[in-house]
Each structure stands twice: as structure tokens, then as C-alpha cells.
Amino acid sequence: MQKERMKVTYTDDASIAKAAVKKAASTPQTLANSGRYGIMNTIGKEPIAITDEAIEKVPLVKPSGWSDEQAKNLQSAHKELLQYAKTEPIGTECGFLIDKSGSVVLRKTGELLSVRMPDISSEHMLVHNHPNNETFSRSDIESFLWRENMYGVTAIGNDGFTVHGMFKTDRYDGMNALDTYLGYRDRLLKIEEQKTDLEAYFNLIDKLMEDFKHHGIEVI
Ligand SMILES: [Zn+2]
Numbered sequence: 001m002q003k004e005r006m007k008v009t010y011t012d013d014a015s016i017a018k019a020a021v022k023k024a025a026s027t028p029q030t031l032a033n034s035g036r037y038g039i040m041n042t043i044g045k046e047p048i049a050i051t052d053e054a055i056e057k058v059p060l061v062k063p064s065g066w067s068d069e070q071a072k073n074l075q076s077a078h079k080e081l082l083q084y085a086k087t088e089p090i091g092t093e094c095g096f097l098i099d100k101s102g103s104v105v106l107r108k109t110g111e112l113l114s115v116r117m118p119d120i121s122s123e124h125m126l127v128h129n130h131p132n133n134e135t136f137s138r139s140d141i142e143s144f145l146w147r148e149n150m151y152g153v154t155a156i157g158n159d160g161f162t163v164h165g166m167f168k169t170d171r172y173d174g175m176n177a178l179d180t181y182l183g184y185r186d187r188l189l190k191i192e193e194q195k196t197d198l199e200a201y202f203n204l205i206d207k208l209m210e211d212f213k214h215h216g217i218e219v220i
Contacts, residue, residue, distance in 0.1 A: 047091030047113065047131030047158065054160030055082045063152070063167045063218055073102030077127050078156045078163070080104070085129045085158075095128035117143075125152035125167075133157030135164050135205050138188045144168075145178050154220075163220065166209070171216030180211045 058078045062071035077098055084107060085094040093115040097106040100123050108117060115128055126143070136155060144153045144166060152167040168174075184204055191201045209219045 045132040045134065048133070049090045050082050050086040050129075050158045050160075054158065055079050055086070057160040058082065058156065059161055059163060061154075061163050061165060061220055063165065063220065064169070070102060074098075074127070074154070077102070077104060078154070081127055081129055081156065082158070082160060084109075085131075091131045093129055093131060095126055097124045097126055099124050119147050119149070121149060123149050123151055125154070126150060127154045127156065129158055130155040130162075130164070131158045133159050133162040135202060135209075136166065137205075138185070138192065141166075141181060141205075141208070145174070145181055165218075165220035166212065167218040167220070169216045169218050173215040177212060177215040177217060180215060181208065184208050 058075055060071050060075045062068070066074075077096055081094060081096050084096075085092055088094065088109055089112075091112045093110040093113055095108050095110060095115040095117045096104045097117065097120060099105050105122075105124065106118070106120070108115060110116060110128075113131060117126060117128075134155075134157075136153070140153055140155065144150055152165065154163060154165040156163050184207075187204055188201065191197050191204075213219055
């Protein structure tokens with residue numbers, strides 16, 4: 001059984017269950033490399049189609065210290081992102097970079113379960129969609145840790161109501177966060193190479209996220 005990963009659920013699950021789950025038309029591609037915000041391409045749950053109903057369900061999430069307005073801007077960005085990705089083939093990942101004021105400064109269409117975003121020199125966060133609603137991938141985490149100017153990453157599920165987020169707070173301790181991550185990296189890489197044991201992979205990610213909370217990272 002897949003572990004339930006819905007982080008924010010204030011909607012009727014029945015309508016989601018009824019939603020058609022379609023297979024991505026494209027063939028699986030090679031594994032994600034560094035700089036890609038994709039989950040592993042050859043394993044994982046099937047991507048689901050983005051519906052208008054899903055977009056209406058996008059929740060308001062408010063990281064600590066954010067104003068109501070900032071939270072609303074993020075919610076709008078998530079909705080816009082899903083609208084944007086909805087016009088692409090099922091399973092396509094898209095990403096937006098957002099500056100501190102909440103403006104979208106870059107929009108990019110990726111590929112099946114993967115999108116590669118450029119680094120930019122000003123402070124920004126990344127929002128991207130996860131077509132199978134799963135949590136962060138190794139490459140999401142690496143970019144978050146390695147990109148100094150990236151203060152946050154969210155992944156919004158194609159179901160519209162699953163939101164995963166990680167944010168560097170004032171207490172962010174980059175050295176220890178990186179150290180902690182490196183303690184997981186080999187195990188994650190091994191599972192990616194073997195293309196099996198999805199459950200173990202996401203259990204590791206969940207554990208890592210818990211550890212991150214001790215290093216000034218807010219996990220949503
Ligand atoms: Zn991702």
C-alpha cells in the first residue's frame with residue numbers, strides 16, 4: 001500500500017477518487033540529473049490529469065512569518081502554475097520562479113515528471129507541480145540546499161490540494177542541513193539506480209524532512 005501523503009486535505013476525497021487517472025502518453029525518460037526538479041522518471045505513481053476542479057481546490061498555505069497577502073500570492077501562483085501545466089501533456093512538470101514580492105519572474109515548461117530550472121542571482125523561491133502528487137525528490141532537495149538565493153520550494157500536486165513545501169527560516173543552518181542530507185544521499189542514489197522500492201525512497205525523504213526541521217528549515 002502506498003503511504004498516504006496528502007499534506008493538506010480539506011476537500012472531498014470521493015471526487016478525487018472518481019477523477020480519471022490516466023497514463024502518461026510519453027515513454028519514460030532517463031533518470032533525473034542534478035538541476036532537475038523531477039521525481040524519478042521510471043518509478044512512482046502514475047501522473048494524473050489536472051482538472052479545473054483541482055485548481056479550485058488549491059489551498060492557502062502560510063509559512064511562518066508570512067503575511068496573509070504573501071500567502072495569497074503563493075496560492076495564486078500555485079493556481080496559475082496548474083493552469084499553465086494543464087495545457088501540456090499529462091505528466092508534464094512546469095516550474096515558476098517567484099521573487100520576494102510574490103511576482104512570477106520566470107515560467108518554464110519541463111518534460112515528463114521533470115523540469116530543469118535556471119539559477120538566478122536574486123532571492124527567489126521555486127514552485128513546481130508534481131504530476132503524481134508525491135513529495136520532494138533528491139534533486140529538489142539538492143537545488144534547495146545548493147542554491148543560496150533559493151529560500152523556498154513548493155511542489156503542488158496535480159490533484160490541487162497536496163502541497164509540499166520547504167523554506168529556509170532565520171534559523172537556517174546550511175552547513176548542518178547539507179551534512180544531514182549527505183548522510184542520506186548514497187541511499188537515495190542507490191534506490192534511483194535500481195529503480196525500485198519507491199516506498200523506501202519516500203520514507204527516506206520523509207525522515208530527511210523531519211531532520212531538516214532541526215536545522216531551521218520549515219517543512220509544510
Ligand atoms: Zn520536484
